[in-house]
Amino acid sequence: MNKVLITGITGFLGSHIAEVLISRGISVVGLKRKNSDIWRCEEFKDKIEWVDILDNGSFINQLVNHSFDTIIHSAWIGVEANDRNNWIEQIKNVTFFVELLEAAKILEVKKIIFLGSQAEYGAINSKISEDFETNALNAYAATKLACLEILKSFSSINNINWIWLRLFSVFGEKENTNWLIPSLIKSMLSKSKIDLTLGQQKYAYLYVKDFAEIMAKIVIKDIESGIYNISSNEVRTIKSVMEDIKNIVNPEFILNFGALQYRSGQSMHMEGDMQKVMAQIGKIEFSNYDIALQSTLKYYLKK
Template sequence: MRVLLTGATGFVGSYTLRNLLEQGDTVAVVMRTSSDPWRIQGLLDRVTVLYGDVFTPQTLAEGIAQFRPEAVIHLAWKGVGNAERNDVAQVYENVPGSLELLRIVAETGCQHWIGLGSQAEYGPANQIVSEQTETAPTTLYGISKLALCQLTKGLCQHYGMRFAWLRLFSSYGPMDSPYWMIPYLILSLLRRERPKLTKGEQLWDYLYVGDVADAICHVLHHTGAEGVFNLGSGEARSLRSIIEYIRDNIDTSLPLGFGEVPYRPDQVMHLQADIGRLRAIGWKPKTSLEQGLKQTVEWYRANQHRYNR
């Protein structure tokens, strides 16, 4: 399949690109000239690179028309860090740019739109979440993701395109950004630092990034898959047990600062995906949490120099 992939230089995007190429798809990636493509540097000679900004997609229109994608996997998003969750750019840049991209690809004959949503669309549900759970986002990030989900669904109906939307819960793995909990913890412990933590009582659903990419590509190639799909492992573990497992894979003697960080007033204590819809189309996670964490620790151990302060 001829696939236009946005967000290819990012964490999830880099794994998705590898998966697509392994399956024999023909891929074009969108990349700003200022981007650092370190995650996919060795793959660029196997793809078509469209230079421009996906959030001003008119800069890409000519290249998209020449490539003529059959499908789009839209992963790019500005402002995924916690500090940016209520930035107004969530609304004013992500949503209009994505809608314009959809219009442009629809006019080239594209038939499949696969978008990446977020568990933030549900808000702090504090329960096992199915696709039928009420959506009640509490951040501009979650509101914008939900708005784009609904708008692109309607536009896909208008243009006669297949619409699929995967609401990602929590992902982890090698090459992640260092400000998320798991890489922060690993890097702190590798530096022999004592990480400051909450009590760790939260129950969290973590999915290995290779499985995230596998699910995205599974939905792409399962052309009968339409609508919203929750994307997680389907299991929840206490953060304390996850943290202790990571510590024990580095050095069992290292101290952990449990309880040194208070819970936020809006702290979500139970985040878990019901992945029944994905299982129904033949997908399930392949990587256990223990296996994935070991691989992640070893990657950061070998690549610690990238994050030296």
């Protein structure tokens, strides 16, 4: 039976991963900062072995008191748009990751799963495979790619199975309030209109519960080391998604499309080809988009 360490377990993605793994009977160790709010894990917090990072940032000595054969690294400093070009903050992620690898070596970890990002590809305007050339356009993407090279070398030297997941757009319950859906709901309940671009960008929006199910398969199955896209299998324009939300939350709300210009270098079609990962874990059953969106909106409207 697998035992998995999850970094970033108190976050949007990490908490959903933990919930699914626990439901599969997989033991979970959660690494967090002392002052982290564990509200996303409230319903299953007693089933997690919690490990706190010390005030000085140290955690290796705490981790080595626990045994696990797999690491899911989802923690990351500076995911917000305003922080993505903060090199000083972004580089802290490299130091943290190297320390995590030291713990992995001591505990003879067999598999490391790292949550990368579609941002590593740079500007995207089509459905792309993992062979698409990387092009880091900010500190966030560059630091992710630096960690990828470190992971490949470290894993090769220490005979570790490494899985790098380039994650595309995800939506669902328990996001931070400044992300698209919760922030849009807030605007629809407190304002009369919002100015937007034309909203023609096409994104493959993956429901977070589907993402967590994919992660469970990657943990359980024997996967070849490598880079894998994680994406929905269908695209929707931002305009259509916003209109779907409006029709449920506040049909009278005005979405003023075309009032703003696209930013320079705007990606207009962001979708990852999933054939490579499905060849490893089998066919993926994606949730019905309308049902997933309704469930997501119901969650935020209750809040």
